[in-house]
Amino acid sequence: MSDTITIPSPADFHVHVRQGAMCELVTPHVAQGGIRTAYVMPNLVPPITSTSRALEYKAELEKIDPKTQWLMTLYLHPDVTPDEIRKAAKAGIKGVKSYPRGVTTNSNSGIEDYSVYYPVFEAMEEEGLVLNLHGEVPSDPAKNISILNAEKHFLTHLTKLADDFPKLRIVLEHATTAEAISTVSSLPSNVACTITAHHLWLTIDTVAPQPHHFCKPLAKEPKDRQALQDAIKSGNPKFFLGSDSAPHPTSSKAPGLTDDGEPSPCAAGVYTSPFLVPLVATLLESFGALDKLEGFISAHGRKFYGEPAKESDSLTLKREKTKVPGLIRGQGGVEVVPFWAGKELEWAISQS
Amino acid sequence: MSDTITIPSPADFHVHVRQGAMCELVTPHVAQGGIRTAYVMPNLVPPITSTSRALEYKAELEKIDPKTQWLMTLYLHPDVTPDEIRKAAKAGIKGVKSYPRGVTTNSNSGIEDYSVYYPVFEAMEEEGLVLNLHGEVPSDPAKNISILNAEKHFLTHLTKLADDFPKLRIVLEHATTAEAISTVSSLPSNVACTITAHHLWLTIDTVAPQPHHFCKPLAKEPKDRQALQDAIKSGNPKFFLGSDSAPHPTSSKAPGLTDDGEPSPCAAGVYTSPFLVPLVATLLESFGALDKLEGFISAHGRKFYGEPAKESDSLTLKREKTKVPGLIRGQGGVEVVPFWAGKELEWAISQS
Numbered sequence: 132m133s134d135t136i137t138i139p140s141p142a143d144f145h146v147h148v149r150q151g152a153m154c155e156l157v158t159p160h161v162a163q164g165g166i167r168t169a170y171v172m173p174n175l176v177p178p179i180t181s182t183s184r185a186l187e188y189k190a191e192l193e194k195i196d197p198k199t200q201w202l203m204t205l206y207l208h209p210d211v212t213p214d215e216i217r218k219a220a221k222a223g224i225k226g227v228k229s230y231p232r233g234v235t236t237n238s239n240s241g242i243e244d245y246s247v248y249y250p251v252f253e254a255m256e257e258e259g260l261v262l263n264l265h266g267e268v269p270s271d272p273a274k275n276i277s278i279l280n281a282e283k284h285f286l287t288h289l290t291k292l293a294d295d296f297p298k299l300r301i302v303l304e305h306a307t308t309a310e311a312i313s314t315v316s317s318l319p320s321n322v323a324c325t326i327t328a329h330h331l332w333l334t335i336d337t338v339a340p341q342p343h344h345f346c347k348p349l350a351k352e353p354k355d356r357q358a359l360q361d362a363i364k365s366g367n368p369k370f371f372l373g374s375d376s377a378p379h380p381t382s383s384k385a386p387g388l389t390d391d392g393e394p395s396p397c398a399a400g401v402y403t404s405p406f407l408v409p410l411v412a413t414l415l416e417s418f419g420a421l422d423k424l425e426g427f428i429s430a431h432g433r434k435f436y437g438e439p440a441k442e443s444d445s446l447t448l449k450r451e452k453t454k455v456p457g458l459i460r461g462q463g464g465v466e467v468v469p470f471w472a473g474k475e476l477e478w479a480i481s482q483s
Numbered sequence: 484m485s486d487t488i489t490i491p492s493p494a495d496f497h498v499h500v501r502q503g504a505m506c507e508l509v510t511p512h513v514a515q516g517g518i519r520t521a522y523v524m525p526n527l528v529p530p531i532t533s534t535s536r537a538l539e540y541k542a543e544l545e546k547i548d549p550k551t552q553w554l555m556t557l558y559l560h561p562d563v564t565p566d567e568i569r570k571a572a573k574a575g576i577k578g579v580k581s582y583p584r585g586v587t588t589n590s591n592s593g594i595e596d597y598s599v600y601y602p603v604f605e606a607m608e609e610e611g612l613v614l615n616l617h618g619e620v621p622s623d624p625a626k627n628i629s630i631l632n633a634e635k636h637f638l639t640h641l642t643k644l645a646d647d648f649p650k651l652r653i654v655l656e657h658a659t660t661a662e663a664i665s666t667v668s669s670l671p672s673n674v675a676c677t678i679t680a681h682h683l684w685l686t687i688d689t690v691a692p693q694p695h696h697f698c699k700p701l702a703k704e705p706k707d708r709q710a711l712q713d714a715i716k717s718g719n720p721k722f723f724l725g726s727d728s729a730p731h732p733t734s735s736k737a738p739g740l741t742d743d744g745e746p747s748p749c750a751a752g753v754y755t756s757p758f759l760v761p762l763v764a765t766l767l768e769s770f771g772a773l774d775k776l777e778g779f780i781s782a783h784g785r786k787f788y789g790e791p792a793k794e795s796d797s798l799t800l801k802r803e804k805t806k807v808p809g810l811i812r813g814q815g816g817v818e819v820v821p822f823w824a825g826k827e828l829e830w831a832i833s834q835s
Contacts, residue, residue, distance in 0.1 A: 270688050272705035277688050279631070279704060335629050336622050339701055340748035342694055342737075349691055352631060353624035385694075385737040392809020393825030396692035457744020473745030 134450040135481060138425050140440035141408050142168035144432045145263070145304055145325050145373025147400070148192060150175050156461030157378050157404060158195040165408030165480050167444045168200040170373070170436070173228055178206035182219045202438070204228050204263065213254035225436065226261035226302075227251070231269055231285070245288060252292070256299040261436065264289060266303045266311065267348055278349050282307055286314045293318045300435065305330065305375045307348040309358035315369055316362070323435045325373025326359050326427075329401040329470050331414045342384045342397040343468050346377065363427050364420045371432035372411060376404040381458070381466040402469045406455060410471065412448055412478040449481035486802040487833060490777050492792035493760050494520035496784045497615070497656055497677050497725025499752070500544060502527050508813030509730050509756060510547040517760030517832050519796045520552040520785070522725070525580055530558035534571045554790070556580050556615065565606035572610035577788065578654075579607060580615040583637070597640060604644070608651040613788065616641060618655045618663065619700055630701050634659055638666045645670045652787065657682065657727045659700040661710035667721055668714070675787045677725025678711050678779075681753040681822050683766045694736045695820050698729065699751040715779050716772045723784035724763060728756040733810070733818045754821045758807060762823065764800055764830040801833035 143166045148158045161169045171192065173179035179188060185203040192201045205211050205219055207229040216227070229245075245252075255262060266289060267281035276284055289303055303315055303324045315324040333350035350356070362370040377400030384397050403410055411428055415421050433440055455471045495518045500510045513521045523544065525531035531540060537555040544553045557563050557571055559581040568579070581597075597604075607614060618641060619633035628636055641655055655667055655676045667676040685702035702708070714722045729752030736749050755762055763780055767773050785792055807823045 272686065272708075275704055275706040277686055277704050278691060279687050334624065335631050335701075339630060339691065339697055340751065341746060342749065343746045345691055349687075352627055352629050354627040356624075385739075387737075388809045388820065388824065391825040392806070394693060394695045394809075394820055397694065399692065454744070457740045457746075468740070468746055472740065473743040 136412065136421075136424065136448045136478075138408070138429055138446050138448070139442070140167045140433070140444035141165050141428045141446055142170070142432050142438065143372055143374045143376070143404075143407060144170040144302070144436065145172065145327075145375050146170065146404065147172045147174070147375070147377040149378060152461055152463040152465045153378060153380070153467075154191070155195060156459070156465050156467070157402075158192055160405040162196055162199045164404045164406050165446045165448075166199070166404070167441075167446070168202060168433075168438060170202045170225065171204060173204045173206040174230065178208060179204070180206050180208040180210040182215060182222045182224060185219070185224050186222055200438075202436070206230070207248060207251070211251055213250050216251060216254035216258055216260060220258035220260055224260070226263050227255060228263040228265070228304075230265045231267055245292060249295070252296050252299055256296055259300075261300045261302060262292070263302045263304055264292075266306070278347070279351065282348050283310045286310060289314060289322070290318065293322045297321060302373070302435075304373055305348060306359065307351050308355045312358045312362045312370075316367065320369070323369045323371065323431075324362075325375075325432075326363065326370055327373065327375045327401070328403050328407060328410050328414060330359055331356065331363075331418070343470070343472070344401060345397055345399055346375070346401045347399040360418045360420065363415065363423050364418070366423055366426055368426065368431040368434060370427070371435065372428045373432075374403050374407050375400075376402055376407065378402040378404075378467045381468055384468065402467050405459065405469060406453070406476060408446060409448060409453065409476045409478040409480060413476045416477060447481045448478045450477060451479040451481075452477060453479045488764065488773075488776065488800045488830070490760070490781055490798050490800070491794070492519045492785070492796035493517050493780045493798055494522070494784050494790065495724055495726045495728070495756075495759060496522040496654070496788065497524065497679075497727050498522065498756065499524045499526070499727070499729040501730060504813055504815040504817045505730055505732070505819075506543070507547060508811070508817050508819070509754075510544055512757040514548055514551050516756045516758050517798045517800075518551070518756070519793075519798070520554060520790060522554045522577065522788070523556060525556045525558040526582065530560060531556070532558050532560040532562035534567060534574045534576060537571070537576050538574055552790075554788070558582070559600060559603070563603055565602050568603060568606035568610055568612060572612055576612070578613035578615050579603070580617070582617045583619055583621055597644060601647070604648050604651055608648055611652075613652045613654060614644070615654045615656055616644075618658070630699070631703065634700050635662045638662060641666060641674070642670065645674045649673060654725070654787075656725055657700060658711065659703050660707045664710045664714045664722075668719065672721070675721045675723065675783075676714075677727075677784075678715065678722055679725065679727045679753070680755050680759060680762050680766060682711055683708065683715075683770075694749040695822070695824070696753060697749055697751055698727070698753045712770045712772065715767065715775050716770070718775055718778055720778065720783040720786060722779070723787065724780045725784075726755050726759050727752075728754055728759065730754040730756075730819045733820055736820065754819050757811065757821060758805070758828060760798060761800060761805065761828045761830040761832060765828045768829060799833045800830045802829065803831040803833075804829060805831045
């Protein structure tokens with residue numbers, strides 16, 4: 132077995148780089164983790180709903196790290212009109228992210244009904260923008276909809292959108308269930324799916340006792356994890372890396388009591404950017420899919436998005452045990468506990 | 484609607500009162516929460532596997548609170564022989580608790596196979612001791628067994644034990660699934676089932692983001708919660724209160740990083756003792772079952788265990804909004820965040 136791997140220009144098609152001090156801390160970690168192209172989520176406060184705001188944000192990221200290619204997105208919202216889509220396309224914005232209302236971090240501006248956005252989707256189809264779907268419906272106890280089956284219930288929406296917009300490129304983001312893998316596999320090639328690193332390792336058993344593993348969508352049963360792993364092993368180009376790396380300050384992961392004495396809930400998100408490519412290599416090797424690494428973290432997503440790898444951007448990994456740090460500290464007291472803190476990776480970046 | 488309720492001698496048929504400083508803190512809370520009779524779990528460190536140790540523990544509890552009736556149990560373990568069962572019965576010990584290995588707090592001494600205990604169960608049947616089952620099988624990713632379906636997979640063991648020991652009284656503890664309710668309902672009257680207060684309120688949606696709601700068995704889907712509520716509403720005497728009130732120090736609910744930099748997992752348990760009867764009344768009223776309060780927290784369990792209520796032990800509740808404290812402090816820095824911290828109960832104890 133080789134002790135080095137060279138990958139042409141790794142890409143992460145779903146990453147959160149936040150705002151303010153957290154943005155300063157985590158933005159350089161994208162490149163540090165081996166990623167050359169990052170598809171940036173728009174769920175800031177307030178959400179990014181205009182081309183001008185997306186370009187401002189891109190400039191901020193380029194100021195922090197000019198070498199990484201930042202691909203920008205808008206947040207699906209009434210402000211995102213067909214005209215705004217055409218403007219966005221001209222400005223090089225790549226996609227529009229849809230958050231069902233209230234299902235994850237900063238999703239209070241999220242949508243409740245897709246049909247009102249059909250003119251927007253038509254404009255996206257014409258302009259070649261990608262629709263990125265957070266694929267969960269809001270919980271509804273009366274209908275037995277919870278965070279366990281919220282993704283499964285979303286799949287009818289995915290199928291309907293794919294049927295109604297056969298030329299629109301659609302990505303189901305961060306799939307976590309066997310049902311999602313199966314549905315995406317059965318849909319035409321305009322529908323793809325990102326898979327995170329952490330969902331290749333977590334199940335409900337390791338999420339429930341560990342706030343640092345709590346994320347949306349929740350990791351589910353072993354059979355679901357198996358389905359994600361199998362999708363990668365199959366080499367199907369519909370499936371590629373979108374890390375959903377989502378840093379939260381340590382304080383929001385181990386919450387205290389509010390003024391009312393009520394314990395505050397912990398924030399949803401798992402942070403993998405600083406060592407993403409070594410982590411993905413370690414995980415893929417653990418389930419016998421190291422030969423699919425290039426497809427999963429570069430070729431498949433790049434082909435779907437039309438963002439070919441540059442020759443000069445290749446990354447070499449070496450087989451070397453590296454310990455994930457326990458705590459990553461930034462300016463102004465910002466602290467993040469990364470995924471796999473204290474655990475050992477089997478691979479390290481040898482040459483950038 | 485009446486503004487007071489009088490209940491003959493409330494009983495909690497599943498409670499953890501711990502050891503050391505935590506025991507000093509929480510033991511008086513049982514009576515404070517309105518409970519007259521407490522069925523005490525044996526999962527101490529080391530577990531209680533002998534009559535003499537159970538009697539010592541009982542004496543410790545009586546020293547702290549002599550007024551509460553403490554019903555004692557043994558921990559199913561190779562040390563618990565048929566002879567020990569006969570000794571335990573003579574000493575007034577009421578039951579034996581079985582923990583599948585590794586599924587919850589201090590269960591490392593738990594059992595892996597019931598058949599080796601058949602002679603013990605025969606002795607229990609003869610002596611009238613109750614078998615209390617933590618009804619979860621250990622997780623096994625290869626078989627897709629996780630903490631989500633561990634209880635469902637246990638039900639075949641429950642059914643087999645009930646078939647093999649038709650005269651043994653068996654309690655499935657802290658049921659959390661519709662399948663458990665349905666299985667217990669279908670088994671003969673020697674099989675009963677405890678239901679906690681917290682599982683009448685929690686679902687996976689409120690557990691996943693909140694370490695203070697993490698417990699084993701995990702709260703599951705809305706349909707499961709509905710089944711627990713419906714079991715109580717039905718008035719079926721097989722179902723009665725076992726709070727599984729299980730205090731953990733705040734530090735083990737908001738864990739830090741180990742020396743390796745790895746975040747430690749949070750402890751499983753929800754603490755309800757200090758306001759248990761008002762909480763149960765509030766919850767039962769919320770789903771239209773206040774008329775079943777007496778059966779659920781006194782009559783059904785007392786009849787099953789053969790521990791009739793004493794006239795003099797009745798408890799009166801009054802309709803009065805009371806806020807649950809955010810933090811309960813004991814000696815030596817012991818701190819516990821109770822369930823529903825900061826929330827309002829609709830009922831209070833008016834007269835003990």
